[in-house]
Amino acid sequence: MEWFTLTIDGREVCVPKGTTVLEACRMNDIPIPTLCHDPELTSAGACRLCIVQIEGMRNLPPSCVTQVTQGMVVQTQNPKVREARKTILELLVANHPLDCMTCQKMGDCSLAQYAYDYGVTGERYQGEARDLPIDSANPFIIKDPNKCIACGKCIRACDEIQGRSVLDFSFRGFDVQVGPAFNLPYNESDCVFCGSCVSVCPVGALTEKKMQGKGRRWEMEKVTTTCPYCGTGCSLDLNVKNGKVVGITSTDGDVNGSALCVKGRFGYGFIHHPDRLKTPLIRKDGKLVEASWTEAINLVAEKLSAVKENFGSDAIGVLSSARCTNEENYLMNKLTRAVFGTNNIDHCARL
Amino acid sequence: MTNTIQEVAGADFILAIGTNTTEAHPIIGLQVKKAVRNGATLAVVDPRKTEMADLAHHYLRIKSGSDIALLNAMANVIIAEEIWNKEFVATRTEEFEALKEMVAKYTPEHVESITGIPADTIKTVARGYALAPNATILYTMGITQHICGTHNVMAIANLSMLCGQIGKEFSGVNPLRGQNNVQGACDMGALPNVFTGYQPVTVEENRTKFATEWGVQDLPAKPGLTLGELFDAAGTGQLKCMYVMGENPILSDPDALHVIHALEKLDFLVVQDIFLTETAEIADVVLPAVSFAEKNGTFSNTERRVQRVRKAVEPEGDAKDDWEIIGLVATAMGYPMHYQSAEEIMEEIARVTPSYAGISYARLEQGSLQWPCPTAEHPGTQYLHSGKFSRGLGKFHPVEYVSPDEMPNDEYPLVLSTGRRLYHYHTGTMTQRTGALEVAYPQEYLEINCLDAENSGVCDGEIVKVTSRRGSVEVAVRVSDRVTPGLVFTSFHYPEVAINQLTNPARDPISKIPEFKVCAVKITKVMVSLNTKKVS
């Protein structure tokens, strides 16, 4: 591999040929703000927030689409660069609804984060605000086009990660919008609600419907675990607040990267569903009634022991579970073979 | 899977047979799409025109249950045109002549009449598969849920060995498993004939090893009954008592009425689950377990990757971890079983399971591991059969085409096939209670071709009664070109459409998998629409 040496903010760094200036900065922990960039997606150079000053270049090039050359001298934080970024942010904020107080995205919103970092209050330019209808007709995703900054990440995620190409830009200039063909609501389009667009949206334009009002990023604890549905084994983050799972967000999984499907991302409602069994039940006079653990376990042990005694071990059958963990299946195999004394154990692998 | 999921994207040719990947395994579907985007050729074999078929370069609309004929015909073409991998066949396999002899009669022209696939298409796809630098085969239940399921898989294996498309990166035979830990349940010995890591119970050495680890005198040597056989035994009164953990056989197993009858005949039924499932409702004791969000443990995915499950919230009510409940039952039966954590159980698994020997929670914290992982230093195994098959040389098992157990006739003129939907999972116990998925996909329907709909006098949305020799259900129809004339399709996710009352329990003699993909049915129009029925 060919290596280039360049200078970033007075520091000499070495990166492989073909690296972009943005990548070179991130490899070396030099922070660069970005809104439209995502390592999993192609670079669009749309938001211009990642601009830097490069010696010998006209203007301030966006670092995400500028490749490193040998001996390049880059400045990422000088007043000219910072002032230009600030102006970009001022313009983005000018027509952005500033309802951050109650916006679901706050705490995870890149626009608000950079506005805070760059001291952009939205008072400098008072732009015309949009008043477009909010699409909340489906049970998964809320689209507030008024908050969209037209970074195009959702479009690329839908196309490049999910291969569905449901979303694209429509209209021009101030009227530009992102959405399904003919600007249809999500539920009338070909969308299958994988939520990839939501996971990459840097602002509050796309949010999880079920998480509205359930808490914001800073109140959540994220627990990385494995999806309980199909056999793919996607990693995901359970978002926990006050001891309840209130949402699921993407993590960087070994199998799936940040991608999830509709079941994995939105199918968590069963965890705290009121139908959950909360206590053992025993059939008495033909009806299942609540019982204590001691009572239930003793009854099971007594009945199984009696069957084993009277009819032999092979009169007992066990169905283990493809939903349970390895550890639990292992113990079921142990219980069946060592305690019940039979090999009558199977599960629904064949279904 | 012999390969990893991400290797699918690196293949040059993908043969997807009997897999509705984008609906049943959406994230693996992404890898297929990525491969196609990178220039790979995709051939899809499915009687149903799924989204995968829309993506395919070659869509082979096969008649249900004729897969062996197609696979043999492909082998026939590859041998006839001398494009098989001679080096691989010579050095890595045996019994090639037997295969050659057997497939000779499966000419593409002959097979066209069995499968309904044009001979030219069979030839093109065979050539594409054989000549691709890296070709991979994906399959799921469309292959296995037939009375000839095992033979179907053998025919696939024959094809891959014939072309040397196995045992290397990006090339292999890749069954995609349907449930989060179905791989793990098999790995952990939740099968009637093997201990963990597929160590047969019939081998004395294995029994001695486990008896020593578990501190018992001896362990039973006779393989136990499989799922379907368990219900048969319950039906005849031979089996007295059943312990069901996290399964809902009343909705998931074929010929549901027979299953219910068998379970009711038991002296004692214990069900351990997170909801009062249809099966739990008829139990004598129901034990409340916890969901994946409330427990620590590991799942093993379809590519043999062992990953952590982490506890995020406390159990609902008095529910307990399944492993804790099992410990309580064992202890109450006079076998003290006291584990402190899931981690402690994994340590024991590693001790007795060669393929899991190198796996520990400490290592899993650093990242997932794919078995075989025999030592604590072993990095795990990305793809199987590199350089050598498990048995040494790969043996060709020539297999003959047989027609499905139950073919349509005048009384039952249609073939019913069952499968999965994107928005739901298995018997719907979880996905019907999410407040979101069931809102998006509230009601099941029966896919039917417009010709059959016309013949039966039903329009889109109207209710029909679907009847097989075993039972009947009522369901709304959706007229669709996804299915060919003569084929109808629905899922098994809905208790209201308990389609497994209809399905055929005829099983593959080796794997004991029931033939869910083919059963003969008839449909008759029901005069009331489902909505008005619900109101009254």
Place this chain on the structure above:
Amino acid sequence: MELLTLTIDGREVCVPKGTTVLEACRMNNIPIPTLCHAPELTAAGACRLCIVQIEGMRNLPPSCVTQVTPGMKVETQNPKVLNARKTILELLVANHPLDCMTCQKLGNCSLAEYAYEYGVTGKKYQGEKRHLPIDDANPYILRDLNKCILCGKCIATCEAVTERNVIGFAYRGFSAKVSTFMDTDLKDSSCVYCNRCVAICPVGALMDKNMIGKGRAWELSTEEVTCTFCDSGCKFDINSKNGKVVGVTAKSAANGRPLCLKGRIGSDFRYNSDRTELPFINQEGEFVQVTWGEFLGLGDIVEKINSLTK
């Protein structure tokens, strides 16, 4: 101790006599929103956000100043209560500057938190806004009275410090505000910048000036330390962002502990190795930067030691 039984949201609970309804709820993990309440201060009953419905009582009494009686039946979450709270929040937000995007307090702001929870957007009532000057003439506390909700917690906590009592309410009605004597800047008051008022303010009216722009609650991890400058044992929070200390803030002054300026700045000096700024001293009404030795009253000891080690 005499125990009383009452019913809250249909659940029977037992609490000691003398407990307020709010305390009874909190003891039993029943959430009640409050803005003006702090366990260490006298309850003022000012914000009315903690209102509940109690059988047999007229109106909705504030739970923080209502004592439990035997057999009391309390409802904390019924539509009437929730609606009344929502209206209170709407009124508070009506004249509140909604610059949450860049407000230093967000993530720690009770008003924003409850607004989010109750779905209050600020659109219902469009109130007149205040345009009071921001008091930032001192290096420690930024006072933005436009954001003040007049809960009075800063006044009560200041009062609790011996010989301080720097602030009180002034003016009436919409003009009401928290003021120093003669309504001067803090700089010209007797304030010693212990920052207890900052620690207790539920909104963005009082902020630690050193922390502005350095990150908000959700970006910071905090570690509690005990000050070692005297034997009072005051607590401070060391705030870090991405593993780097960005500032020290005062925790609330429980049990009448003093939380002095010296302790806070000294802790900053001790834990925040990256700090570049020198401390300030108020010399005849103006803040001037001085050396650490001078600030900590060490004369030129530090310089002498440094010259010896060289």
